[in-house]
Each structure stands twice: as structure tokens, then as C-alpha cells.
Amino acid sequence: MTDPRLLPRTIAVLGCGGLGVPAAWTLALDGRYPLVLIDDDCVELSNLHRQVLYATAEVGQPKAPALARALLEVAPQLQVEVRQGRLGPANAAALLQGCDAVLEGTDDAVSKFAVNDWAVGAPAGVQRVASIAAAIGRRGQWMVVRSAGPCYRCLFEEPPQPESLATCQIAGVLGPAVGQVGALAARSLLRVLAGEADSADGALVRLQARGLLRTPVAAAAACRCQARGDGAADSEPWGQHV
Amino acid sequence: MFERDPKQLFDRYGRQLLVQGVQFEGQQVLHRLAVVVGCDGSPLAQAAGQVAARYLVGAGVGRAVVPQGGGTLLQQLDPLLQLAELPSEAQPPVVQLWFAARAYGASADVVWTDLSPQGPRQVRAGALQWWVGGPAPLTDAVALGAAVADLVVADALGVEPLPSLAVLDFSDPLAPRTRKHAAAAGPPLALPADPGSPLQELASKLSETLQIQQIVAAESARCYPAEACGLVVADADGQLVALAVANLQDHWHSQDPEAFSRSARTAFALDERAIAAQQRLGRRLVAIWHSHCDVGADFSAADVSGAYPNGEALYPGVAHWVVSVRRGCVAEQRVFGLEGGQLCYADVAVSGELAGRSGVEGRC
Known part of the structure; x- marks a missing residue:
């Protein structure tokens, strides 16, 4: 049993789309952590095949409050807050104010790197953790980064040019597949927060048609990340008694 | 459309x-x-x-x-x-x-x-x-x-x-x-047995009888990671009894690896002399059980061909109890049998006394 004093105050779910919906659903079923739902988008009809907690009648409405309503039906005791916005390097600290953990589920590579930098750049004595997920077609991937340990930049270095990325609008996406990825990314986040071993902690896990594939990421010493803050020296995992 | x-x-x-x-x-x-x-x-x-x-x-x-x-x-x-x-x-x-x-x-x-x-x-x-x-x-x-x-x-x-x-x-x-x-x-299609069917009744009895489950779990753990096998028989007053029987698969495999390509790791060959011995004691054969190591309690294609060669039951009216054993522990179990010519199954509950700690010490 995790010492409740070591539980983070709040988990932010960044992006209330195909990944964010199943991730938030998983976190709501867990119920131990207050959630902050962050999104700047509205529900569209083309979202509903994969963002299955929204109602057709909610098309045109902002996603974050609509998701909050749905989560409260699943878990009435859940503490949930809504923030409107799109995260980037300039506003990450402000938008994630009061959060200790992030489930990154947007379709924006810039957001993923900003969350990575927010997590690994934690000040001394502050522990942050982020589960960064992505999906397209029938496949997806996720990785958990923390104040100490390998990070997203160890693997991908820089955000790719937007025009080089396939998107759901071009390559399509299957709802249940992206649902699995979002839920598994949240599962990994919960395990790391509880101090349990998880395959995505410092490694990229891919879900493909032929199965799960884990790729360990180079250790922090090889990381060329420039955002790593003083908190990198704090190597205690989440939830572990110190 | x-x-x-x-x-x-x-x-x-x-x-x-x-x-x-x-x-x-x-x-x-x-x-x-x-x-x-x-x-x-x-x-x-x-x-x-x-x-x-x-x-x-x-x-x-x-x-x-x-x-x-x-x-x-x-x-x-x-x-x-x-x-x-x-x-x-x-x-x-x-x-x-x-x-x-x-x-x-x-x-x-x-x-x-x-x-x-x-x-x-x-x-x-x-x-x-x-x-x-x-x-x-x-x-x-x-x-x-x-x-x-x-x-x-x-x-x-x-x-x-x-x-x-x-x-x-x-x-x-x-x-x-x-x-x-x-x-x-x-494996071929198996459908859930109807409520109240003989297969469901057998599954209920096996679920409720800790002594039988203990014998099967202990033998399965002892043989792990090889498959174990045995019988469930009914004595004169209908009381069910479980028995462990030697798995001869490794013996046949060593004698003729071409004809018996699989070892006891993934197959079983029940010493059928045990069935005759029980019948001589006046006991009725109810089920043949065997374990699966680190896979589910499914009735595999090999299980079907062994139990129903040429589509006919080798032992008519006898059920087949498959026990899934993972790391030496019973994880899942089902009984299979024919009902109206259709292969059906019924789940056997793993006793709480056994769940997670029935296996070989240190493996669970």
C-alpha cells in the first residue's frame, strides 16, 4: 500500500481526445488522484468513434468539461478540474500549476516535448512524472519520464517538423486501438506513482498488431536534454518510502 | 444499406x-x-x-x-x-x-x-x-x-x-x-454449457469440493513445468474421488520421438491401465483431467483428437477437465464435454484455499 503522504496532489490529463478519454477513464476508476483535464478543442462528430465518453448531443461543446461530466458519472467522488488551453513551452508551467503528474495524450509533438521538459526539469526536491502517449492507425506507443531517468529527448531529441508527421486526418485511427494505448499509458503512470515496476518507466512501449514491443531508452547520462533541472539528482522513485 | x-x-x-x-x-x-x-x-x-x-x-x-x-x-x-x-x-x-x-x-x-x-x-x-x-x-x-x-x-x-x-x-x-x-x-469452437446441464453440474461439484481440487493442484504443481494428468471417478454412493495417474508422454517421447514429437511439457499420455483398475473397484469414470502449463484452460486441437478420435468419444459420457497452471499455481480450470453433439465447457472455480498459493514453493 502506497503511503498516502507520497501521493501527488493532482494528475493532469493533457488532451481530452482519443488517448485522453480512456486515460482519464482509467484514472477515474482508480479514483485516488484529483484530475485536471486540459484541452482547447470542441467535440466533433468525427471524434465519436474513438472518444466514446462523449454524446452525439455534445458535438460542438468544449471537450474538457464534457469529459469531466462523463467521468463524474463513472466516479461521482472524483475531484476534477477543467482548464482550457493548448500547452507549449511558454505556458507549460502555468497550465500545469499544482500538478505533479501528467498524462500527455495530445496529437501535438511540441506539447509532448514541453511536458517532457516540465517533468525532467523539476526543481530540486520536486518530483514530477509524465506518461507521454501517441497513437495512429491501429498502433501506438507510450513512455513514462520522470525527474530522474531517461527522457523523451534521449529518444527523439527534437520535435519533428509538423509536415513530416502522419496524422489521424491522413492515416486514420481505430478507436479501440487508441483506447488501449491511452488506458495502458495511464496504467503505467499509476504503477510508477505507486512505486511499482513498469515496462514503460524509462522505456518506449509500442502496441502493434503483432504485439507489445519494449525499447529501453538510453540512461540519463547519455541524454542530450538541455532541460534537465536540479531535480535530476533526486533518484528516488515515486511512492518509495525514503 | x-x-x-x-x-x-x-x-x-x-x-x-x-x-x-x-x-x-x-x-x-x-x-x-x-x-x-x-x-x-x-x-x-x-x-x-x-x-x-x-x-x-x-x-x-x-x-x-x-x-x-x-x-x-x-x-x-x-x-x-x-x-x-x-x-x-x-x-x-x-x-x-x-x-x-x-x-x-x-x-x-x-x-x-x-x-x-x-x-x-x-x-x-x-x-x-x-x-x-x-x-x-x-x-x-x-x-x-x-x-x-x-x-x-x-x-x-x-x-x-x-x-x-x-x-x-x-x-x-x-x-x-x-x-x-x-x-x-x-482449438475448435467450444460453447458455454447450458445452465443445469450435466457439465455445469459437474463443474459445480468440482468447484465445491476442495479435497478434489487439492489433489489435482498438488499433482499439477509437482509435475510443473510438465503436464500432469489423472481421473475423477465416482464410487458406489456417487461420491467423487480424484486420482493422479502417471503421465507417460516423456516415456513415449524418448522411445519414439518421431511418432511422439512432444514431451510432457506440452502433452500428456494417461496410463489407461488406471481406468481399468478403477472400474474393477466398482468405480465409474466421470472425468479425465490434465494440466496445461503456462497457457489457458482451453481444449486444444490435440486434446480434441485425443478425446474424440474420428469425432467419436473415446470414453462416452466422460468429461475432460483442463487445469491451467502458471508458475506452478492453478490459474484457471474448465470441464469440457459433448452436449447434443456440440463441444461445450463450464468453468470450475479455483478454490480460494488454492488460488495463488497452491504451487511449488517459491514459484508463486
């Missing part, structure tokens, strides 16, 4: 129709399909069933059969969804899902009843097993439900045929694995 306006159809399902390998006809298959979701009553199974239903309705399944009043949320997702309140209203094509909590995690059975162009039903089935090395937490419900819906949607859309068995194995948290068995190579 569609009741939806074609433009709205693409607006709604365009993202999944763009996926490589998806066939447009598959969207029609989904639209005609009814989903029937059942579960064993555990919170995990209930939640996973709700998740799967939502993803299937989201993908375009046109009909749902739900408990009374339970379809409101699904209709909020898709107002054109047709609801039926009773299982008997589910006419083909229909996909039936059954979620259950297991000692090793959770499972879901998928049975798809279809209509061929000529009219007769065609049935195919698969299963997903969710291995986490113990009871699965409620938080696994979303991933499990989505994973099951993924199998159905990928099949309907022509992306991947329904596998006979898919295993998502998280029992080693640092090395998750996936295994899929293709439909063609998988």
Missing part, C-alpha cells in the same frame, strides 16, 4: 475508414451487427463490458442487447443505435462477449454468430486472456474492454481475423508480451 446520411456516415467514421487495410464493406458489417455483453458480476468484468460496448457502438455497431435501462448511455453516444432488452431478441449477426475475473487476471470470450448468404448460421469464436499474475485491478477495465473491442472491430473491418486466442501478458511488469493464435490453428 445504411440508414445514415452518406455524408454523415463519412463524417462520423471517416477516421477509421482511412486506416490501412480497412474495407468499406466492413463498416456495413459493423452496422448490421448486434453486441451482447455479459459478465460474471465482478466490478472489473462489469466495467470492462461497458467499455467494450462503448467502443463497439462508437465504431458503428448498429444494435445492442443490454440489461433493462442500460442502453441509455450507449444511445447518447449514438442516437441511431437500436436497443433490445432481451437476449432472445438478438438475431444474427451478433457478437456475444463474456467478461470474467480470473485468478491470473481476466478473460473475455468472443462468440460471433453470423448469417451466411444461404441462411444457416456460421459461428466463430475467440478469447482474450489478460495475464497480470493475480487478480486484475479495476483500473485495467478500460484497457481490457478496448482490447476486446479491438479484436471485434479489426475482424469486422477486414484488418485482422478474430484470433482463437489472444494473450496480453503483463505478469512480468518489465517484459509485457502478446501472443495470438490464428483462428485456423486454434
